Amino acid sequence: xxxxxxxxxxxxxxxxxxxxxxxxxxxxxxxxxxxxxxxxxxxxxxxxxxxxxxxxxxxxxxxxxxxxxxxxxxxxxxxxxxxxxxxxxxxxxxxxxxxxxxxxxxxxxxxxxxxxxxxxxxxxxxxxxxxxxxxxxxxxxxxxxxxxxxxxxxxxxxxxxxxxxxxxxxxxxxxxxxxxxxxxxxxxxxxxxxxxxxxxxxxxxxxxxxxxxxxxxxxxxxxxxxxxxxxxxxxxxx
Amino acid sequence: xxxxxxxxxxxxxxxxxxxxxxxxxxxxxxxxxxxxxxxxxxxxxxxxxxxxxxxxxxxxxxxxxxxxxxxxxxxxxxxxxxxxxxxxxxxxxxxxxxxxxxxxxxxxxxxxxxxxxxxxxxxxxxxxxxxxxxxxxxxxxxxxxxxxxxxxxxxxxxxxxxxxxxxxxxxxxxxxxxxxxxxxxxxxxxxxxxxxxxxxxxxxxxxxxxxxxxxxxxxxxxxxxxxxxxxxxxxxxx
Numbered sequence: 001x002x003x004x005x006x007x008x009x010x011x012x013x014x015x016x017x018x019x020x021x022x023x024x025x026x027x028x029x030x031x032x033x034x035x036x037x038x039x040x041x042x043x044x045x046x047x048x049x050x051x052x053x054x055x056x057x058x059x060x061x062x063x064x065x066x067x068x069x070x071x072x073x074x075x076x077x078x079x080x081x082x083x084x085x086x087x088x089x090x091x092x093x094x095x096x097x098x099x100x101x102x103x104x105x106x107x108x109x110x111x112x113x114x115x116x117x118x119x120x121x122x123x124x125x126x127x128x129x130x131x132x133x134x135x136x137x138x139x140x141x142x143x144x145x146x147x148x149x150x151x152x153x154x155x156x157x158x159x160x161x162x163x164x165x166x167x168x169x170x171x172x173x174x175x176x177x178x179x180x181x182x183x184x185x186x187x188x189x190x191x192x193x194x195x196x197x198x199x200x201x202x203x204x205x206x207x208x209x210x211x212x213x214x215x216x217x218x219x220x221x222x223x224x225x226x227x228x229x230x231x232x233x234x235x236x237x238x
Numbered sequence: 239x240x241x242x243x244x245x246x247x248x249x250x251x252x253x254x255x256x257x258x259x260x261x262x263x264x265x266x267x268x269x270x271x272x273x274x275x276x277x278x279x280x281x282x283x284x285x286x287x288x289x290x291x292x293x294x295x296x297x298x299x300x301x302x303x304x305x306x307x308x309x310x311x312x313x314x315x316x317x318x319x320x321x322x323x324x325x326x327x328x329x330x331x332x333x334x335x336x337x338x339x340x341x342x343x344x345x346x347x348x349x350x351x352x353x354x355x356x357x358x359x360x361x362x363x364x365x366x367x368x369x370x371x372x373x374x375x376x377x378x379x380x381x382x383x384x385x386x387x388x389x390x391x392x393x394x395x396x397x398x399x400x401x402x403x404x405x406x407x408x409x410x411x412x413x414x415x416x417x418x419x420x421x422x423x424x425x426x427x428x429x430x431x432x433x434x435x436x437x438x439x440x441x442x443x444x445x446x447x448x449x450x451x452x453x454x455x456x457x458x459x460x461x462x463x464x465x466x467x468x469x470x471x472x473x474x475x476x
Contacts, residue, residue, distance in 0.1 A: 009245050009320070009346055052344070056320040080318040080348045082247070082294040106290070108247055108346065110318045164401055 007082075010109040011056065012047030012147065013064045013075060014154035017118035017134055018172045020181060023188045024118065024134035025151055026127075028067050030144060032098060034091050044144035045151070046132065047109060049100055060112045069128030075112040078157040079150075082108040086146050095144070109145075113154040117172045137188075159189055170229035176212060178224040179203055203227070208234035245320075248347040249294065250285030250385065251302045251313060252392035255356035255372055256410040258419060261426045262356065262372040263389055264365075266305050268382060270336060272329050282382035283389070284370065285347060287338055298350045307366030313350040316395040317388075320346040324384050333382070347383075351392040355410045375426075397427055405446075408467035414450060416462040417441055441465070446472035 015026040031041040046067040050059040056077065065071045084106060087093050096107075118134065127134075142148065162168050169189075173181055183199045203209050208230045215223040253264035269279040284305040288297035294315065303309045322344060325331050334345075356372065365372075380386065400406050407427075411419055421437045441447050446468045453461040 007245060007247050009247075050320075053322060055322055056318060056346075077317060079315060080294060082288075082348065084291060084293055108294075108348075110320065110346075160398070160402060164398060 008049050008107045010047050010049045010107050011060045011063045012045045012081075012109045012111045012150055013060060014045055014111060014113040014151055015064070015068075015070065015073065016113070016115040016137075016154070016158065018115065018185060018188070019118040020174065021184060023137045025137055025140060026068060026070070026132055027135050027140070027143070028132045030095060032091070032095050035094065040091065042144060043135070043141070045147045047147075049107070056110050060110075064112075068132035069126045070132070071126070073114045073116065075114050076157070076161075077110060077112050079111050079153055080108055081111060081146055081150060083146065089145070092145050109150075111150050111154065113157050115158050115168070115172065119174070155189070155191070162189055167229070167231060167234050170231075173229075176214065176226040176228055178216065178226060180224060182209070182227070208237065246287050246345045248285050248287045248345050249298045249301045250283045250319075250347045250349045250388055251298060252283055252349060252351040252389055253302070253306075253308065253311065254351070254353040254375075254392070254396065256353065256423060256426070257356040258412065259422060261375045263375055263378060264306060264308070264370055265373050265378070265381070266370045268333060270329070270333050273332065278329065280382060281373070281379070283385045285385075287345070294348050298348075302350075306370035307364045308370070309364070311352045311354065313352050314395070314399075315348060315350050317391055318346055318348050319384055319388060321384065327383070330383050347388075349388050349392065351395050353396050353406075353410065357412070393427070393429070400427055405467070405469060405472050408469075411467075414452065414464040414466055416454065416464060418462060420447070420465070446475065 013026075017024045017026065026046060027043040028046050029041065030044050031039065034040050046064055048063045048067065050056070050063075054062065057075070060075045060077070061071070064073065064075065086109070087096075087106060137151075140148070140151065143151075169182065169185055170177075172185060179200060182203070183194055183196070186199075187194050209227050210230050210233075212226045212228055214226045216226070217223065251264075255262045255264065264284060265281040266284050267279065268282050269277065272278050284302050286301045286305065288294070288301075292300065295313070298313045298315070299309070302311065302313065324347070325334075325344060375389075378386070378389065381389075407420070407423055408415075410423060417438060420441070421432055421434070424437075425432050447465050448468050448471075450464045450466055452464045454464070455461065
């Protein structure tokens with residue numbers, strides 16, 4: 001009979017933040033000495049092993065808060081990653097031994113995601129800048145473990161949520177937003193460029209995106225019109 | 239420092255089958271002697287611990303096939319269940335000790351689902367009737383572990399998939415189906431009754447549901463019209 005797997009379980013949190021122009025992901029810094037005695041510094045998702053007395057959702061809140069200072073974020077579990085190749089990089093295994101004081105060969109990680117608007121309010125979520133930082137999604141390098149894959153799949157989860165509930169998009173925008181801001185956000189979430197003219201037509205077909213009289217001020221280009229999201233209309237149509 | 243969790247990992251598969259009139263779920267039989275020496279027989283989802291050399295998706299295929307005989311089913315991972323209360327029932331812990339020859343205190347289970355059309359072809363999937371059976375979802379009793387919760391959440395996953403890709407519904411129906419069959423399926427998936435007249439209006443708004451000239455034959459009630467799903471039209475609109 002094959003050997004039963006007796007694994008450690010970890011949680012990894014993928015927090016996306018949209019600041020009106022680009023999508024960022026919350027990463028924590030990691031450094032150590034690799035097996036050749038060379039110091040290294042890289043990054044990873046905020047994640048850690050869970051404790052015996054914790055439920056998964058509890059552990060996710062604890063891990064995120066402990067490693068980044070961030071709390072009060074609605075985390076959603078979206079996938080377990082359990083490939084036996086997750087810990088192929090000796091650096092990752094060494095780091096775990098140092099960090100967790102335990103010898104871990106295989107870890108199943110339960111991945112959570114959330115997506116936030118990065119504005120004044122989000123600053124109040126008290127990120128600890130000595131350990132964590134928001135990194136532009138296009139500038140994320142090679143991360144520890146399979147964390148690049150987890151981010152990719154987390155973005156897929158965001159996409160599915162958006163498909164199911166389009167109002168999520170508007171939670172990420174300022175109260176008054178331009179068509180260009182909404183388009184940028186859609187381009188990021190769906191990872192593809194959208195034609196400007198077609199996008200304006202699409203907005204016209206969304207009765208819950210209401211054009212305001214107000215326009216941008218003090219911009220070099222032609223001042224764009226502001227729109228607002230009407231949740232009442234949205235809920236009626238849903 | 240709190241004790242790190244060192245868990246066993248299991249897979250549980252929730253297979254739904256639609257036979258044209260009702261939704262069924264695939265369960266396996268379990269029996270044993272409880273702690274008071276009384277024999278018992280109950281049911282559970284097909285599920286088992288994973289092996290060290292298995293990836294999660296591989297394990298899901300192996301577990302389903304070994305326990306039910308069923309293969310060639312597209313399984314989708316949808317959630318990890320890891321409450322520390324999952325093994326509160328001593329019967330479940332005793333059963334695990336007997337079955338797996340190992341002492342397991344806490345198990346995180348990675349849950350998969352699939353939904354199939356139960357017809358002639360599905361019989362060819364070679365269910366082993368000595369161990370497994372399709373049980374009407376309304377007749378599922380109290381199952382082992384948290385398997386009732388897993389089924390409930392698996393149905394939620396089916397619902398989200400259907401919302402994202404409505405063509406899934408038509409994979410579960412005969413090639414020619416009546417409005418009533420489509421409505422029954424929707425009622426089951428969304429767990430709520432649908433008004434007959436409104437549903438006919440809804441069908442009229444789906445250009446990919448094409449009315450045929452053909453009607454039912456040899457039925458006691460008024461012969462209902464048949465419809466077919468036009469995937470080409472559906473894909474154009476999508």
